[in-house]
Amino acid sequence: MIQHIMKLIWRKKGANSLILLEILLSFVVLFGVLSFALYNLERVQQPIGFEVEDKWILHLDRTLVKDSARLVTLLPELKQAITDLPNFNQASWAELGLPYSGGTWNAKESTDGVSVSARVAIVDEDFPLASKLKLTEGRWFNEDDLLQKEIPMVVNKHFLDLHYPGVNMIDSIIEFQGDRKIIGSVLDYRYGGAYEEELSTVFAPFRAENCRFMPSLLIDVKPNTPMQYEEELGEVIKSIAKTDTYVIEHVNQSKEFEEKKTWFPLLILLSICGFLCINVALGLLGVLWYNINKRRSEIGLRRAIGAHTSDIAKQFVLEILFLAAVAVGIGTLFAVQIPLLQIIDIERTILIKSIVLAALIIFGIVTLCALYPSNQAARIQPALALHED
Amino acid sequence: MISIQNLSKVYRTKTIETTALNNINLNVPKGEFLSIMGPSGCGKSTLLNIMGLLDEPTSGKVEIDGQSMPNYNSKSVARFRNKQLGFIFQSFHLIPDLNILDNVELPLLYAKVNRKERKRLSEEALESVGLRNRMQHFPGQLSGGQKQRVAIARAIVGKPQIVLADEPTGNLDSSMGNEVMDILLRLNQVLETTIVMVTHDANMAKKTDRLIRLYDGTQIQ
Numbered sequence: 001m002i003q004h005i006m007k008l009i010w011r012k013k014g015a016n017s018l019i020l021l022e023i024l025l026s027f028v029v030l031f032g033v034l035s036f037a038l039y040n041l042e043r044v045q046q047p048i049g050f051e052v053e054d055k056w057i058l059h060l061d062r063t064l065v066k067d068s069a070r071l072v073t074l075l076p077e078l079k080q081a082i083t084d085l086p087n088f089n090q091a092s093w094a095e096l097g098l099p100y101s102g103g104t105w106n107a108k109e110s111t112d113g114v115s116v117s118a119r120v121a122i123v124d125e126d127f128p129l130a131s132k133l134k135l136t137e138g139r140w141f142n143e144d145d146l147l148q149k150e151i152p153m154v155v156n157k158h159f160l161d162l163h164y165p166g167v168n169m170i171d172s173i174i175e176f177q178g179d180r181k182i183i184g185s186v187l188d189y190r191y192g193g194a195y196e197e198e199l200s201t202v203f204a205p206f207r208a209e210n211c212r213f214m215p216s217l218l219i220d221v222k223p224n225t226p227m228q229y230e231e232e233l234g235e236v237i238k239s240i241a242k243t244d245t246y247v248i249e250h251v252n253q254s255k256e257f258e259e260k261k262t263w264f265p266l267l268i269l270l271s272i273c274g275f276l277c278i279n280v281a282l283g284l285l286g287v288l289w290y291n292i293n294k295r296r297s298e299i300g301l302r303r304a305i306g307a308h309t310s311d312i313a314k315q316f317v318l319e320i321l322f323l324a325a326v327a328v329g330i331g332t333l334f335a336v337q338i339p340l341l342q343i344i345d346i347e348r349t350i351l352i353k354s355i356v357l358a359a360l361i362i363f364g365i366v367t368l369c370a371l372y373p374s375n376q377a378a379r380i381q382p383a384l385a386l387h388e389d
Numbered sequence: 390m391i392s393i394q395n396l397s398k399v400y401r402t403k404t405i406e407t408t409a410l411n412n413i414n415l416n417v418p419k420g421e422f423l424s425i426m427g428p429s430g431c432g433k434s435t436l437l438n439i440m441g442l443l444d445e446p447t448s449g450k451v452e453i454d455g456q457s458m459p460n461y462n463s464k465s466v467a468r469f470r471n472k473q474l475g476f477i478f479q480s481f482h483l484i485p486d487l488n489i490l491d492n493v494e495l496p497l498l499y500a501k502v503n504r505k506e507r508k509r510l511s512e513e514a515l516e517s518v519g520l521r522n523r524m525q526h527f528p529g530q531l532s533g534g535q536k537q538r539v540a541i542a543r544a545i546v547g548k549p550q551i552v553l554a555d556e557p558t559g560n561l562d563s564s565m566g567n568e569v570m571d572i573l574l575r576l577n578q579v580l581e582t583t584i585v586m587v588t589h590d591a592n593m594a595k596k597t598d599r600l601i602r603l604y605d606g607t608q609i610q
């Protein structure tokens with residue numbers, strides 16, 4: 001029967017190749033969008049490494065950075081005053097790498113054939129408490145560390161996996177913007193948010209005297225702290241820093257804003273894909289409908305020579321499923337080139353999942369579209385169909 | 390072989406009711422070559438379709454080989470048509486996208502005969518209608534008479550007991566018609582196939598064992 005169907009399809013290769021092309025294109029688009037969606041879905045399920053609820057970030061007047069002598073006394077004083085307020089727990093000054101801060105500083109260095117690269121977060125000794133970052137190995141830096149010859153550094157797991165796979169690097173000294181001692185590691189710190197890929201990241205200690213950018217203060221706030229507390233905070237800032245210029249950022253809002261930048265276009269893409277599928281479905285329905293009407297006498301004849309109604313329905317479903325299988329086959333041939341050529345950096349499992357999912361959706365649509373017209377074809381009265389021409 | 394009792398067929402549409410057949414009683418013994426004549430619209434095709442289990446009678450009984458067929462859409466009726474009946478139509482009804490060989494082996498495909506055997510039987514059937522050399526052609530490349538001979542090969546490839554032919558020579562000129570008629574006569578004589586043929590051509594009807602005439606759905610002779 002399959003061979004018979006292949007012959008019928010081959011003889012109508014002109015019309016069938018258009019259907020094939022339509023299915024192939026939808027498969028390729030589906031595959032692309034699905035792998036993008038699955039890639040992000042995978043990302044979003046990974047821990048980001050820090051908490052976003054009840055976290056405020058205080059951004060001060062940037063011109064303050066120019067007076068570095070004043071900064072050295074102002075920053076600790078301000079932090080102390082703020083954490084003394086009843087509704088604020090811990091706080092950490094940070095020059096780079098605060099949650100959703102956008103800006104990154106990537107450092108790269110090659111020594112003795114080892115090339116080390118990472119983005120650098122510059123935060124103070126209270127950062128794990130303020131952000132709820134969890135150490136998996138070693139410890140966080142403290143004030144004593146700053147007196148040592150080697151600058152202490154905490155790294156993330158990806159940094160270790162990338163540069164020193166399988167080696168225990170805690171307490172090792174590496175050359176990375178000077179001599180650095182790795183004293184601890186964290187699982188991850190994806191401060192760009194849940195959609196951000198894993199990046200090699202290190203934490204370096206913040207020192208007011210070395211500031212190049214105006215630091216911001218990450219504050220861990222007690223749950224259910226009302227917005228009015230911003231005013232209280234403002235008064236402290238005014239009395240200590242003598243400025244009215246400040247902004248208070250709520251980390252959970254920044255998270256929503258940042259993540260929307262990824263999921264919103266994704267949602268639009270998925271909707272377009274949905275419309276595409278509906279379009280393909282309607283197109284297929286139309287083509288099948290037309291074909292079946294054109295082949296009424298063939299259907300009548302097949303019934304006369306012994307085809308059961310189910311044979312008729314099966315034939316039409318198989319014809320279109322065969323076309324879909326060829327289209328999906330060709331599409332898969334294209335799709336598997338992507339991991340082979342390493343064009344984009346997406347995991348192989350995601351690509352395979354996308355191929356399978358896209359194929360399932362295509363076969364689902366095609367089967368659904370084929371069932372109704374094929375059943376109608378099976379119901380055609382043979383006596384009537386044979387009588388028509 | 391075919392026994393028809395008190396058979397009536399009424400077509401009901403929204404506006405009118407047509408009595409296509411009215412109380413037909415007919416017996417076709419095994420091996421008979423029967424022809425049916427009558428003016429256009431008198432119900433000849435309807436009668437043939439009912440004999441061929443393609444259509445249901447409104448009332449009355451059809452028995453083939455002593456068996457009556459209750460449900461016309463059932464698998465067993467489909468199988469019966471496949472094994473015991475062969476159809477030939479005025480307009481040939483060949484499938485244009487299949488070559489001659491594939492057209493002829495179609496009934497065997499539904500009978501689930503294996504490929505080798507299908508080919509052998511189809512070649513044999515094409516041989517008997519003198520078209521073995523045209524196996525790889527497509528229907529569009531054949532003349533009307535040749536097409537009808539292919540249709541005959543298809544009707545007899547499964548060696549059915551009964552062949553039902555609805556104006557098999559209706560679209561053919563007289564020499565081609567005679568060729569087709571000769572094949573049917575030979576089939577009837579050599580294989581003792583029971584044949585019921587609708588025709589408008591009295592000369593063709595004369596060559597058969599028996600002739601009945603229909604008029605307005607009623608048998609008049």
Ligand SMILES: Nc1ncnc2c1ncn2[C@@H]1O[C@H](COP(=O)(O)OP(=O)(O)OP(=O)(O)O)[C@@H](O)[C@H]1O
Pocket residue numbers: 384400401402407408409427428429430431432433434435436
């Ligand atoms: N499906 C149908 N619905 C309604 N009426 C029908 C249908 N099929 C046939 N008829 C009517 O039944 C009558 C008999 O038709 P039938 O086709 O059997 O005639 P016929 O003798 O074969 O004619 P012809 O010699 O032209 O082929 C006609 O009046 C026809 O209009």
Ligand SMILES: [Mg+2]
Pocket residue numbers: 433434435555
């Ligand atoms: Mg007729």
